[in-house]
Amino acid sequence: MKNCAVVGIVGRTNSGKSTLLNRIVGEKVSIVSPVAQTTRNTVRGILTEPRGQLVFIDTPGLHKSESALGTLMNRMARQASAGVDILTVVFDGGERPHLEDDGWMRRALYAEQPVIFVLNKNDCNPFYEAAFKDMWTAIQDEKQITREVSWIKTSAIKASGTAELMQQLFALAKPSPDYLFPDDVVTDYPRKLAIADVIREKFLARLREEVPHEMGVKVDHIDESPDKWIVQATVYVNRPSQKGIVIGPKGRTLKYVRHCAEPELSEIFGVKVSLELWVKIEKAWMKNFWLLQQMGYAGKM
Numbered sequence: 619m620k621n622c623a624v625v626g627i628v629g630r631t632n633s634g635k636s637t638l639l640n641r642i643v644g645e646k647v648s649i650v651s652p653v654a655q656t657t658r659n660t661v662r663g664i665l666t667e668p669r670g671q672l673v674f675i676d677t678p679g680l681h682k683s684e685s686a687l688g689t690l691m692n693r694m695a696r697q698a699s700a701g702v703d704i705l706t707v708v709f710d711g712g713e714r715p716h717l718e719d720d721g722w723m724r725r726a727l728y729a730e731q732p733v734i735f736v737l738n739k740n741d742c743n744p745f746y747e748a749a750f751k752d753m754w755t756a757i758q759d760e761k762q763i764t765r766e767v768s769w770i771k772t773s774a775i776k777a778s779g780t781a782e783l784m785q786q787l788f789a790l791a792k793p794s795p796d797y798l799f800p801d802d803v804v805t806d807y808p809r810k811l812a813i814a815d816v817i818r819e820k821f822l823a824r825l826r827e828e829v830p831h832e833m834g835v836k837v838d839h840i841d842e843s844p845d846k847w848i849v850q851a852t853v854y855v856n857r858p859s860q861k862g863i864v865i866g867p868k869g870r871t872l873k874y875v876r877h878c879a880e881p882e883l884s885e886i887f888g889v890k891v892s893l894e895l896w897v898k899i900e901k902a903w904m905k906n907f908w909l910l911q912q913m914g915y916a917g918k919m
C-alpha cells in the first residue's frame with residue numbers, strides 16, 4: 619500500500635505557492651515571478667516516493683479582481699480548494715496579513731479536509747508569525763469555533779521547513795493500493811500551456827506596471843521535427859501602447875524573452891526549441907471566452 623493524497627496549494631497572490639511546489643517536486647513545473655498574479659491556471663505537480671505519492675495542485679493566488687480573467691482565476695482557486703484531500707494555505711510571512719489571508723483563514727475554518735497553514739518566507743526579517751496567529755485566533759473567537767490546523771514555517775527559496783511539511787502530508791495521506799499517477803510523471807500540465815507560461819514568465823521578469831496583467835500568451839502551433847521544434851506563439855495585449863512595451867526598443871524585450879525562454883524550453887523538452895513570437899492588439903482579450911479557453915483559463919482545451 620502507498621500513502622497518496624491530492625494536496626491543494628492555495629493562498630493570496632505572491633505568497634510563494636509556485637516556488638514551494640517547484641521546491642517540493644524538485645523540478646520547475648510552475649512559473650514564478652515577483653509580479654502578482656503570475657499563476658493563471660491550476661498546475662499539477664506530482665511527488666512520488668517509496669512512501670507514497672502526493673499530487674499537488676498549484677492555484678492562482680486570490681486577489682481583488684475586476685476582469686473576467688481575474689474572476690476565473692479566483693474561481694479556479696476556490697474550486698480547487700474544495701476537491702482536495704488536504705488543504706495547504708500558504709501565507710507570505712514577510713508581509714503583514716492581507717485581506718485575502720483573512721479570506722483563506724475563514725475558508726479554512728469550515729474546510730472538510732485537514733488544513734496546514736504554511737508561513738512561507740521565514741528567511742525574511744521581520745517575519746510576521748505572531749500577526750498571522752493572532753488573526754487566526756481572532757477569527758475563531760469571532761465565529762466561536764475552534765478548528766485544529768497545523769502551522770509550518772518554510773522558506774521555499776532556502777528549502778527550509780519543506781521536509782517537515784512532507785512528513786505531515788504523508789502522515790495525513792490515505793493508504794491506496796496504487797499511485798494516482800505513473801511514478802515517472804512530474805506534471806500533466808499540457809505542453810502548449812507550459813510553453814506559453816515559460817514565455818509569459820520571461821516577460822514578467824522584464825515588464826512592470828499594468829502590462830503583465832493585461833498580457834496573454836497563446837501557443838498557436840508547434841512544428842515538431844526530430845531535432846528541432848519551432849514554436850509559434852501570439853502575445854495578446856489590450857492597447858497599442860502596450861504593444862510597443864512588449865516589443866521593447868529595437869525589439870529588445872522580445873529578443874530578451876526568446877534568449878531566456880529558448881534554452882529553458884530546450885532543456886525541458888530535450889530538443890532544440892526556437893520561438894517565433896507575434897504581438898497582437900486585441901482589445902478586451904481578457905473577456906474573450908474563446909481566447910481564455912485556448913490559454914487554458916476557462917474550461918477544458
Ligand SMILES: Nc1nc2c(ncn2[C@@H]2O[C@H](COP(=O)(O)OP(=O)(O)OP(=O)(O)O)[C@@H](O)[C@H]2O)c(=O)[nH]1
Nearest residue numbers: 632633634635636637651655656657679773774775
Ligand atoms: N524571500 C523569499 N521569497 C520567496 C519565497 N518563496 C517565494 N518567494 C518569492 O516570492 C515571489 C512570488 O513567488 P511565486 O512562487 O510566484 O508566488 P505565488 O504564490 O505562486 O504567486 P501567484 O502565482 O501570483 O499567486 C517570487 O519573487 C519568489 O521568488 C521565500 O521563501 N522567501
Ligand SMILES: [Mg+2]
Nearest residue numbers: 635636656657
Ligand atoms: Mg503561482
